[in-house]
Amino acid sequence: MLLDVRMPGMDGLEAARRILAAALPTRVVVTAALRAGVSGFLLKVAPPEDLVTAVRTVAAGHGLLDPAVTLRVIETYAAAPASDPARAAALAGLTDRETDVLALVAAGLSDAEIAARLYLGEATVKTHVSRILLKLGLRDRVQAVAFAYESGLVTPGGR
Template sequence: MISVLVVDDQDLVRAGFVALLGFVPGIHVAGEAANGVDAVQKALELRPDVILMDIRLPELDGIRATERILAESGPDKPSVLMLTVFDLDEYVYTALRAGASGFLLKDSPTAMLIEGIQAVARGDMLFGPTITRRLVEAFTHSPPEQADPSPELACLTDRELQVLRLVAKGNGNAHIATELRVSEATVKTHLNRVMSKLRISSRAQAVVIAYETGLVRPRG
């Protein structure tokens, strides 16, 4: 059962998400919050698996709330799926850097929302089509792919760099395990070490760093 905390300052929107998710098998709404400060308190109290987090919140915006939640949650961190009516670039980058695992527009289809919750709950990433297009367009202008690791990645072993590169290219753990001829558990161990060394808390943050440092580039 996936426990979810719903965070939105609009009562009707929040109630709509709560009602919708109440009919989805395998998902349980653990609680709800109407502002960023309450979101932090509820997240630390209820320990949900996934947080649906609106970006524009009173008292403390969703991005800063996400940063605080992930910083204070210890090793058992929730996955944060950002929801917004906006798709501006600055929101995408700041949300991912804050540790969000996914980013969807509020007008996304219901099936995509449910898929997003399930995806981030199991440690994957989820982005709506518009967000994905914007990310690829922006990353095309990032540094050229490097043969040697960036100084920022010098703390990683060769195997950890391999795993990071494959993650950044959109591969899941099962595919990476097959590619490197290791177990999925080993892949998870390497990825956890990557995130620990780079002081990040999500797979999405790892992807951003891989592109920003030139470890990988999108084709085309």
């Protein structure tokens, strides 16, 4: 489902909150505010081909951040309070390799880039990402990035 922040009657953020609260199996790309629990963020000025790619990416179960806002998202998490002890403790349930993969996901690397960095096959990376999401109870890569920062696994500018 593709929503706009500015819609008549109800804004896209409220619509996203209601859809996600209903636990419908819908991936949502909204052009503002990841805090509403959406799976992606794309600027309205994005070219049409980026919109198509975004919809396909989110529909495939991945998260998406428009590159133009990535720094702002990182700065938001950097300004957030210290790591959440419960989230930090949840990291103990991950293997060392899964922890490495999560850190690289949080750094914005693609599956192919992670595979090259860790000398793994891309399918192996996808398996690790799936297990990370399952073990941590996360919906997609966007939530995994947020979790990595909130747990203190990664910080802007380093690990």
